[in-house]
Structure formats: C-alpha cells, structure tokens
Amino acid sequence: PQIKAPYQINVDNVSFKYSPSTKLILERLNLTIMPGEKLAILGRSGTGKSTMASLIRGDLYPTEGKITINGVPTDEFGDHIADYIGVVHQSPYLFNTTVLNNIRLGNEDATEEDVWNVLKRVGLEEKIRQLPDGLNTKIGEAGLIFSGGERHRLSLARILLKDVPIVILDEPTVGLDPLTEQQVIDTFINELAGKTLIWITHHLQGIDAMDRVIFLENGRITMSGTPHEL
Ligand code: ATP
Ligand code: MG
Numbered sequence: 001p002q003i004k005a006p007y008q009i010n011v012d013n014v015s016f017k018y019s020p021s022t023k024l025i026l027e028r029l030n031l032t033i034m035p036g037e038k039l040a041i042l043g044r045s046g047t048g049k050s051t052m053a054s055l056i057r058g059d060l061y062p063t064e065g066k067i068t069i070n071g072v073p074t075d076e077f078g079d080h081i082a083d084y085i086g087v088v089h090q091s092p093y094l095f096n097t098t099v100l101n102n103i104r105l106g107n108e109d110a111t112e113e114d115v116w117n118v119l120k121r122v123g124l125e126e127k128i129r130q131l132p133d134g135l136n137t138k139i140g141e142a143g144l145i146f147s148g149g150e151r152h153r154l155s156l157a158r159i160l161l162k163d164v165p166i167v168i169l170d171e172p173t174v175g176l177d178p179l180t181e182q183q184v185i186d187t188f189i190n191e192l193a194g195k196t197l198i199w200i201t202h203h204l205q206g207i208d209a210m211d212r213v214i215f216l217e218n219g220r221i222t223m224s225g226t227p228h229e230l
Contacts, residue, residue, distance in 0.1 A: 003070040006035030013065035025051050027219035038197045040207045043216035049200045053168045085166045086159035092151040096140035107162045118160040122153040148175045166196040
C-alpha cells in the first residue's frame with residue numbers, strides 16, 4: 001500500500017512472545033506516535049526495547065494486537081515498509097563492499113554527490129576523503145575499520161539518503177565516550193528535525209530535546225511524560 005504524510009503510528013493492544021512456549025516480552029501495549037513526534041523509549045537491558053523497534057519496523061509481527069501506520073497494519077507493507085521507516089541498529093551491520101555501496105543500499109539511484117552530501121551532514125566527509133580509494137574503498141579490506149560511533153553515523157547517512165519520514169535509533173551511542181556521545185546525539189537530532197523519531201536509550205543523556213519519554217518495564221509502559229516532567 002501507498003500511504004501519504006502525515007504519518008501516525010498506532011500500537012494497538014500489542015502482546016509479543018518470541019515462541020509459544022516462552023514468556024511474553026510485551027503485554028497489551030498501547031501507544032500512539034504522532035507525526036513528527038520525538039519519542040524516547042527508556043528501559044533496562046532485556047525489557048524489550050529492541051523487540052519493540054523490530055515490531056514497529058515490521059521485522060517482527062505482534063503475537064496479538066496490531067501496529068498500524070496511518071491505519072495500515074505493518075504486515076501489509078512487505079519490503080515497502082523501508083520506504084517509510086529507517087532504523088539505526090544497536091550494532092549497525094556494514095556489508096563487505098565499498099563505502100559507496102553501503103551507503104547507497106536500498107537507494108541505488110543516488111549520485112555520488114548525494115552521498116557526499118549526507119556524509120558531510122553526519123560528519124564523516126573528511127574521514128572518507130582520507131581513505132585510499134575514497135567512496136570506492138572496500139569496507140572489508142584490512143586496515144579499514146570504522147569505530148562504533150562511525151558505524152552509527154554511516155548507518156544514519158544511509159537513512160538520510162533515503163529520506164524516510166520515520167526513524168528509529170536503537171541505542172545509537174552505546175559504547176561512546178560522553179563527549180562523542182553528545183556530538184552524535186546533536187548530529188542525529190539536528191539532521192532528523194521534522195521527521196518522526198523513536199529513540200531507544202538506557203539513560204537520560206540527550207533526552208531534553210525529545211517531546212515525550214516513556215519507560216518500558218516488564219513488558220508494559222510504566223511511566224510517560226515530557227523530559228521536563230520526569
Ligand atoms: P538491551 O537494552 O540490552 O538492548 P532490550 O530492551 O533491547 O535490551 P530486547 O533485545 O528487546 O531487550 O530483548 C527482550 C527479551 O527478549 C530478552 O529477554 C531477550 O533475551 C529476548 N530476545 C531478544 N531477541 C530474541 C530472539 N531473537 N529470540 C528469543 N528471545 C529473544
Ligand atoms: Mg536492545
């Protein structure tokens with residue numbers, strides 16, 4: 001299906017378990033995410049934050065209940081859900097091919113100029129210009145290693161190039177030192193202005209810029225409010 005802006009996400013009485021014999025990870029969850037809203041999802045390790053991201057992205061489907069975008073259940077989108085939602089995963093995966101191919105993934109019509117433009121926006125232009133073959137450097141080649149923060153920024157570059165309206169960041173700053181963390185957060189928030197942003201995190205740093213924060217605990221939302229209220 002083709003849907004049009006503005007995009008509203010509805011999580012409607014959603015329960016989820018990974019297999020019939022295991023426990024419920026999410027229990028009768030209800031949540032509406034408004035167009036352009038900046039939502040932070042907080043919660044301890046193992047509470048189901050990444051699971052929720054996969055459900056919203058349509059990589060997993062609810063065991064019960066449904067998740068819709070503008071009324072259309074996520075399972076009706078198929079691969080086209082990627083036209084609407086992009087995810088920066090907790091451990092971004094890079095393919096053993098060139099930097100260019102990695103960033104153009106799912107967006108093969110983009111020009112090199114477009115790619116340089118997004119690299120500049122995520123602060124990686126200089127780093128890539130210094131590589132032996134620039135954009136054509138193979139990521140798998142010996143000696144070419146991107147740090148954790150750089151992987152997250154490459155992953156963001158991919159999403160910016162595709163220009164999707166909804167972005168999920170799953171702990172995009174985990175493992176970074178506080179200064180780099182703040183820089184990455186600032187880049188993300190500036191570059192994603194106007195888009196719906198779902199930001200999964202386990203701590204409070206950087207959430208001031210969010211419209212709403214929810215706490216996930218034992219499969220339920222136990223608290224919800226503006227960063228100011230919390
Ligand atoms: P963290 O903050 O550590 O990233 P999280 O809140 O993202 O944690 P999830 O990754 O969603 O937590 O995991 C929630 C629960 O589901 C955990 O108990 C985890 O072991 C379990 N789980 C996650 N992925 C799978 C899977 N593919 N199959 C079975 N169980 C899983
Ligand atoms: Mg997680």
